[in-house]
Structure formats: C-alpha cells, structure tokens
Amino acid sequence: MTRATQKRISLAVFVAMVVFWQVLSVLFPAEIVDGVPMIPGWQVLATTTFLSMADYWGGGFGIISVAQGGERTTAAAALSIISHSWDTLVRLYVGLALGAICGATLGLAITWSAWTRRIIELPVEVLRTLPLLAMVPLFQLWFGTYFAGKIAFIGYGVAVLFVAGVINAVRNVPPIYLENARTLGASKMEIYKTVILPAIFPELRATIMLSLGLAWATVIGAEYLGAQSGLGYILVYAQSYGFVDRMFFVALLFVLYASISFALFNMVSTKMLRWAPRASGRESLA
Amino acid sequence: MATLRQTIGATAGDGAPTGHAMRVLKAWLPSADPLGLVGIVLAVVIWWALGFVVGSAVLPSPHAVMARVGQDFWVAPMLSYYGLPKTGLFDSLTYSATNVFLSVLLGGAIGVVLGLFTARVTLARAILDPILTTVGTIPILVLAPFFLIWFGTGRWSALLLITIYVVVILYIYAQRAADNLDPVYEDSARTLGAGGWDILWGMLIPGTLPQILGGLRIALAGAWGLEAIAELLGAQRGIGKIIEVLAGSLDTEGIFACLLVLGVAAVISDMLMGALARRAMRWSADAK
Numbered sequence: 208m209t210r211a212t213q214k215r216i217s218l219a220v221f222v223a224m225v226v227f228w229q230v231l232s233v234l235f236p237a238e239i240v241d242g243v244p245m246i247p248g249w250q251v252l253a254t255t256t257f258l259s260m261a262d263y264w265g266g267g268f269g270i271i272s273v274a275q276g277g278e279r280t281t282a283a284a285a286l287s288i289i290s291h292s293w294d295t296l297v298r299l300y301v302g303l304a305l306g307a308i309c310g311a312t313l314g315l316a317i318t319w320s321a322w323t324r325r326i327i328e329l330p331v332e333v334l335r336t337l338p339l340l341a342m343v344p345l346f347q348l349w350f351g352t353y354f355a356g357k358i359a360f361i362g363y364g365v366a367v368l369f370v371a372g373v374i375n376a377v378r379n380v381p382p383i384y385l386e387n388a389r390t391l392g393a394s395k396m397e398i399y400k401t402v403i404l405p406a407i408f409p410e411l412r413a414t415i416m417l418s419l420g421l422a423w424a425t426v427i428g429a430e431y432l433g434a435q436s437g438l439g440y441i442l443v444y445a446q447s448y449g450f451v452d453r454m455f456f457v458a459l460l461f462v463l464y465a466s467i468s469f470a471l472f473n474m475v476s477t478k479m480l481r482w483a484p485r486a487s488g489r490e491s492l493a
Numbered sequence: 494m495a496t497l498r499q500t501i502g503a504t505a506g507d508g509a510p511t512g513h514a515m516r517v518l519k520a521w522l523p524s525a526d527p528l529g530l531v532g533i534v535l536a537v538v539i540w541w542a543l544g545f546v547v548g549s550a551v552l553p554s555p556h557a558v559m560a561r562v563g564q565d566f567w568v569a570p571m572l573s574y575y576g577l578p579k580t581g582l583f584d585s586l587t588y589s590a591t592n593v594f595l596s597v598l599l600g601g602a603i604g605v606v607l608g609l610f611t612a613r614v615t616l617a618r619a620i621l622d623p624i625l626t627t628v629g630t631i632p633i634l635v636l637a638p639f640f641l642i643w644f645g646t647g648r649w650s651a652l653l654l655i656t657i658y659v660v661v662i663l664y665i666y667a668q669r670a671a672d673n674l675d676p677v678y679e680d681s682a683r684t685l686g687a688g689g690w691d692i693l694w695g696m697l698i699p700g701t702l703p704q705i706l707g708g709l710r711i712a713l714a715g716a717w718g719l720e721a722i723a724e725l726l727g728a729q730r731g732i733g734k735i736i737e738v739l740a741g742s743l744d745t746e747g748i749f750a751c752l753l754v755l756g757v758a759a760v761i762s763d764m765l766m767g768a769l770a771r772r773a774m775r776w777s778a779d780a781k
C-alpha cells in the first residue's frame with residue numbers, strides 16, 4: 208500500500224467518523240434540556256451551539272455581552288471563542304515553559320555528580336507515581352484559583368516529567384563522548400555546554416512530546432475547579448447545565464488545538480534534529 | 494535470575510546475597526539503591542521542615558498523614574458526615590482498584606488484539622490508526638463529562654473511560670512490537686513449514702510479549718491516575734470521591750492520606766506487574 212493510498216484512507220476514515228456522528232445523532236434524538244440533544248448533530252453545532260458561545264463573552268470591543276442584554280451575535284461568539292482560547296493557551300504555554308525550564312535545570316544539576324543523581328532519583332520516581340490530576344484541589348489550596356495556581360499546577364506536572372527525562376537522557380549519553388571531551392581537556396562546565404546539552408536533545412524529544420500532552424490534560428484540570436475564563440471553564444459551566452452540544456464544541460476545539468501543537472512541535476523538532484545520525488524517529492506520542 | 498542478581502550486586506555494591514528472604518527481597522526491589530532510600534528519608538525531612546514553615550493546615554506533617562491513614566484505613570466515621578457510607582479508605586481503595594484492574598484487563602485484551610491484527614493487515618491499520626490516534630489525543634478531562642452524562646455516575650462510566658485509554662496505549666505498543674520483529678523469524682518458520690496459527694502462537698505472541706508487558710505496566714501506572722480523576726469528577730464511591738469530598742472542606746491532611754494510599758497502591762501493583770513480566774520472560778535471552 209502506497210503512502211498516497213494510506214492518506215486517502217485516513218481522509219475517508221475521518222469523513223466516516225463525521226458521518227457516523229451524524230447518524231448517531233439521528234438514531235438517538237433524546238434531549239436533556241429542550242433543544243439540547245444528547246448527541247448533537249453537525250447542523251446543531253454549526254448554528255445554535257456556535258451562537259451560544261456568545262454567552263461567555265464578557266463584553267468589550269463595542270459588543271455588549273449577553274449578560275448585559277446584548278444579542279447573541281456571530282461577532283460576540285467568535286470573540287468569546289478567541290478570548291477563552293487565548294486564556295487557556297497562555298496558561299498552557301507559560302506553565303509548560305516554567306515547568307520545562309525548572310525541571311530541566313534541576314535535572315541537569317542532579318546529574319552533575321553520581322551522588323546527587325543516586326540520592327534524588329528515587330524520590331522523583333515516588334513523586335511521579337502520585338496521581339497528578341487528583342492533586343488539583345491541593346494546588347488550589349496552596350496557590351489559589353488565579354493565574355499563579357494554574358501555572359503552578361501545570362509547571363509542577365511538567366517539571367516532574369522533565370527531571371526524570373533529563374536524568375535518564377544524561378545517563379544514556381554514550382560515555383565515549385564524555386571521555387573524548389575530557390581527554391581533550393574540557394572542564395565539566397564545557398562538557399555540559401558542548402557535549403551533554405546537544406546530545407540529550409534527541410532523547411528529550413519524547414519527554415517534550417509527553418509533557419505537551421500532560422500540559423493539555425493539566426490545563427483543563429486547573430480550569431476545571433474554579434476558573435473564571437478559559438475553555439475548561441466553559442466545559443464545566445456547560446456540563447453543570449447539561450449543555451452537551453457546548454461541551455462537544457469545546458471538546459472539538461481542544462482536539463484541534465492539541466493536534467496543531469503536536470504537529471508544530473514535530474515539524475520544528477524534526478528540523479532541529481536533522482544533524483542527529485539516528486534520531487528517535489519512531490517516537491510518536493505513546 | 495543470575496544476571497539480575499549480578500546487576501543488583503553491582504549497583505548496590507555489596508557481596509553475594511544470603512538466604513532466601515534476601516533473594517526474594519532483592520528480586521522484588523530490582524533497582525533499590527541504598528542512596529535512593531537516603532533520598533526518600535531526605536525528602537520526608539524536607540517535607541516535615543516545610544510543613545513547619547507554612548503551617549500544618551497547608552502542608553500537614555508526614556507523621557500526621559501516616560496517623561490519618563492508620564485511623565481511617567478500616568473505618569472512617571467522619572466520612573459518614575459527608576453523606577458517604579461509613580467505610581474506610583480500604584473499601585474505597587478496593588473499589589478503585591477493581592475498576593483499574595478490570596479496565597486494564599479489558600482494554601489490554603482489546604488493544605493487543607487490535608494492535609497485532611493491524612500490524613499484519615495493512616488495510617485494517619490504515620482504517621484504525623487515524624481513529625485511535627485521534628481518540629488518544631483527547632484529554633481525559635474533556636472526555637469524562639460526556640461519559641458522566643451518557644453512562645451516569647456509576648462504575649461503568651469510569652471503567653469505560655479508562656478502558657479507552659488503555660486500548661490506545663496497548664494498541665500502539667503491540668503494533669510497534671510486531672513491526673519491530675525481525676523478519677528472519679517468520680522466514681525461518683515459514684521455511685520449516687509453519688502455518689498461520691503456528692506463526693501466531695509460536696512467533697507473533699511470544700515475540701511481542703516483552704514489549705506488550707512493558708506497555709501494560711505503563712497503562713497500569715496511568716490507569717490509577719485516570720481512575721482517581723474520573724471519580725473526582727463524578728462518582729459515588731472510590732478514593733477519588735473521598736478526595737473530592739475532603740477538598741470541599743479544605744482537609745489537606747485527609748487529601749494527603751488519600752494520595753499516599755493511592756501512590757502506595759500504584760507502586761505495589763507496578764511491582765507485581767514487573768515481577769509477573771520478569772517471570773513470563775525468564776526464557777528470553779534479552780530479559781532484564
């Protein structure tokens with residue numbers, strides 16, 4: 208089977224999934240609230256649901272919010288989607304960057320000597336076994352429900368993953384690289400800068416991929432409990448009123464954004480790793 | 494086993510293990526490093542000291558959490574004030590554990606069958622790959638509300654939810670394992686006259702078993718967290734439900750106790766799975 212055929216089949220499968228959803232919505236027309244079907248078809252999602260997003264627009268840009276007596280307009284709906292998506296994305300990437308920087312720095316510091324690595328490795332493993340999403344309530348108590356609490360939660364999850372990933376990657380650097388550098392008279396700092404940092408990147412790719420997935424899970428977790436904006440907030444709000452169509456709409460947005468972020472990272476990292484002899488090419492999202 | 498013991502001896506830096514009990518212990522703790530235990534002790538001390546600085550309402554001390562676990566383990570009368578049945582952490586844990594194991598078994602079986610099948614049949618792969626990879630990218634918190642509405646807050650909705658993620662993980666692992674099998678195995682088997690069933694039972698399944706067991710281990714570790722969050726969002730019972738209730742009353746000590754119990758349960762089940770994998774792979778040359 209050629210690649211082109213495979214692509215065509217994938218496309219057909221996606222079309223089939225879209226059609227299947229529509230068929231389901233016809234087969235199970237049960238409604239939770241009047242006008243809100245259990246399984247919303249595409250005609251509902253594209254019209255009523257899209258317009259209902261205007262409910263979450265807080266006002267501004269000359270368009271009054273629905274709460275203040277404004278109409279449900281396309282403009283308000285679009286603005287609402289953009290602003291809530293923006294909030295979620297900012298939280299996600301600030302938390303991700305914070306966690307990645309802290310985790311990678313800590314990981315590199317731990318690998319500086321064999322002693323620190325052996326002492327800290329096991330506690331990090333234990334931290335990893337704690338169910339992260341179940342810790343949302345704790346982070347709320349510690350850091351509040353505002354921006355700090357959310358990025359602290361995302362950052363913590365990403366950092367724990369990064370510490371473990373960096374330790375593992377540094378250990379897997381072929382010793383011959385280090386020995387050669389040392390023979391040529393490199394200091395420890397120089398070895399870290401010129402040998403270890405570039406050498407661990409191919410292996411770190413899987414960690415970054417995983418942490419991207421984790422960040423998407425945690426940002427919703429953080430928004431789930433006590434946020435005033437963001438896609439997760441809309442999801443919770445819609446769920447408590449049984450608006451399955453709005454939930455589905457937000458879920459589609461999540462899948463879209465997550466897929467885009469994965470694809471972008473794949474593209475960039477493949478370019479960055481062109482130098483590597485046999486980069487971990489098979490590493491897709493496991 | 495001999496190689497396993499050698500690696501343990503090398504990392505632990507001690508002499509030959511003495512006695513049966515020692516050997517069993519070492520087989521169970523394959524990566525136990527005395528310095529790692531020092532690290533755990535240090536972590537507990539830091540936790541304890543930090544609790545002093547920020548106050549026990551924010552970060553309860555380790556011994557208070559341990560005492561709480563002991564107190565609530567069999568019967569936790571105060572949980573009945575929250576409208577929960579008068580049960581301890583143990584009952585909630587068995588409820589959650591049942592869900593975890595059932596969904597790993599069910600999801601594992603489906604995932605492995607699909608993964609191995611699609612590794613051999615290209616058309617099935619082209620159809621299933623896009624579906625399962627799309628499902629795999631949906632965060633659990635996005636999927637969970639739908640399941641709560643469609644399947645209710647009982648056992649089924651959490652069980653199905655976790656099963657889906659287990660299926661995706663095992664599908665990828667089994668498929669990759671079958672892809673990576675050296676074609677020389679099949680060629681040799683075919684040359685010696687093996688049929689379809691012989692290939693399946695004699696080559697495909699034993700050949701992919703190590704990676705599949707590794708995937709099952711990862712799925713099991715993830716399933717604990719998924720079960721906790723599924724219960725936290727809407728369930729009648731389970732450890733996650735207790736966390737949700739305690740979070741409402743800002744009971745950090747209780748939340749820590751629940752997290753500790755969950756973490757220990759996850760570690761124990763991971764060890765069991767690891768021991769099982771080692772047992773199953775004793776014949777293999779590259780078993781570690």
